[in-house]
Amino acid sequence: MRRPRVVVAGLGDSGLLTAIHLARADVDVVGISSKPGLVSGQELGLRLARPEAWARDYRIGFDRFRRLDHAELVHGELTGLDLAAGSVTVGPRSIGYDVLVVATGVSNGFWRLPGFQTDADVTTSLAADHARLGAAADILVVGGGAAAVSTALQTATRWPAASVTLAFPGERALPQHHPRVWDVARRRLDRAGVVLRPGHRADVPDDFAGDEITTGPVAWASGQAATDADAVVWAIGRVRPNTGWLPPELLDDAGFVRVEPTLRVPGADGVFAIGDVAATDALRSSARNRADRLLAANIRAHLAERPLRAYEPPRRRWGSVLGPEADGLRVFAPSGHPFRFPAWSVHRVLQPWIVRRGIYRGVRSP
Template sequence: MPETPSPAPVQPAAQPRHGARPRVIVAGLGDTGLLVATRLARTCDVVGISTRPALVSGQELGNRLTDPDRWRRSYLVPFHRFRGLDRIRTVHGRISSVDLTRREVHVEGVDGDTAVETYDLLVIATGASNGFWRHDRIEDLQAIDDDLAAVSTQLEAATSVAVVGGGATGVSVADNLARRGGAQVHLFHSGDEPLPGYHPKVRRWIVRELQGNGVELHPGHRAELPDGFTGDRLTTGPVSWSSGQEPFEADITLWAVGGMRPHSRFLPRELLDDDGFVRVDEHLRVPGHPNVFAVGDVAASDPFRSSARNWGWQVVVANVKARTGGRDRKLKRYQAPEHRWGSILGLQDDGLVVFQPDGKRVRIPRWIAEPLLFRLFTTRYLYGGLRPHRPGHR
């Protein structure tokens, strides 16, 4: 019989080794990691590690491609503008390895040197790669701007665009491109309707919306990806289909085929599931490692890995605080909804449509959504306030 592996040793409660407050490393300062870091900084010594010197959100790709200036205001924000990060030391680099016994994180910096950061608790929020817009390359602000400009230039020159993938990203891109005009937009998806994982009411509604905005839908199409290609760039040339249809060629093809690749290579293999996502329990804690938590797209929290969108950051913040106070019996549980929910198309001229898990939708007029949702709720409540943007400065 195969030898049964020994269970991981139970670690003691996190006792501060760096002064009066416990040190927490937040690995990844995207949408989720940023919220965790700014909240924990009130009671902990927080170090945030990021491959970029700014929040570069993976949300609202459709708006990012069609109205990049407006998208930047909410979704591309240099860290120095976040008042909530004033109490946090940020490290610009990528994690190369973690020593869970010594509680050390090894970071490859922008200069190629490796630094070692120690922790009492570790929060893994490194996200996942998906298409050209989400990756873990080390970048500066100029590289981010160059990428945005290059993609916008390619799309503006196209008279026909093929979007491959019927998830929320593909739907958002196709609809926003069609609304902007200037190109015929084709959306290819493998199922009968787009948006798998959403409530049937949402799926039926989005079909009507896409068709009404001029998107040509192609259900039942499953693309053949060339060997080694992950959809991480725009392509030209014909797209072939394993589902048997004739190849299709547009000026530009944008790939939104899913297949997320978690940013978890720096972790020991035993912490990961078969697809490389970080195993977590109902408290978003890594089994066998009570001082390590994972949240967001990198965490195998549920079949949809939805802790990035369902207040998973609040669960982690509460549980890290409970852990540092020796209150393990007070840990909060993360509960995922049955269906995906939220905004799909982003803010439009006629407002913002938000879907609920039960399929109901609410349209928030633009004149309410911009000041209340984006400026008051997101900027002030979630992010803790932003310093004003100064023209000519990033």
């Protein structure tokens, strides 16, 4: 008897974890990725300031994940979905599925782009971005989310001789987090010498995506004088869903994949979606709240014709905001209270035991 085939389209953070959970189920898993391995969208600040340290935990070849040993991995770009035939197209190849997981994520600035990349491409991009900031005497970070805040802090501590400014449109940054998170972050930024510019909304064209590090000056729609800088990091949150390969009837008005509370796509039998591409809630929070485990259970239930469970999104963002610091890693709860992993524990306990063994279910050494 043929085993069901589950195709996971996109092997970023959410798709990879979903594939790992399914890999020991009674299904055949096919993972499709435009990248040669996991190239995480997490911890932008660390990626820019210390790319070697970032790559150790956030750039991992697929061959290192033990749970993927029996999965088929396809390195290519998705170009189409045929709902009637139950197949996706990757270049010249058509791949049939019994269940499809859409986890192709979003494009968001220069660090999350959808195109095909080789290992050499990723290495070159990391080195070029790092060198660009390392050569700058004045760094301007534009944006008020976690990516912007972590970038400002990490670059200021990595290059203390540089002048680092964080400009954001509201009275405070991190508006989607509990106010306590910004209270902690502001103190850390002040200590690192970051200049804060609240109430600064950049004057940028509607089609500008911030997909490269630019040079100032930056004009402000909020009325302030333009700000000059040697390097401008745009972290303005203009996400674009990577859904050009999907039929438009599966998408909402903004181009994200419509989903039911169970993460099933309405009107598409056997199709589910997860992560930033899935319109679960205003924050599209299934990317950050371990919905991968729920989705894997729902896929098994779907194949067994059992009831599915609903995903319940949190009201606020949570997790790491600042990235690893000299005194450890702060992880913020939805209530805004931080828990600090001491520096010694990050690479002795957190990464090897909690992340690689507990979450990823086993990662081989490089």
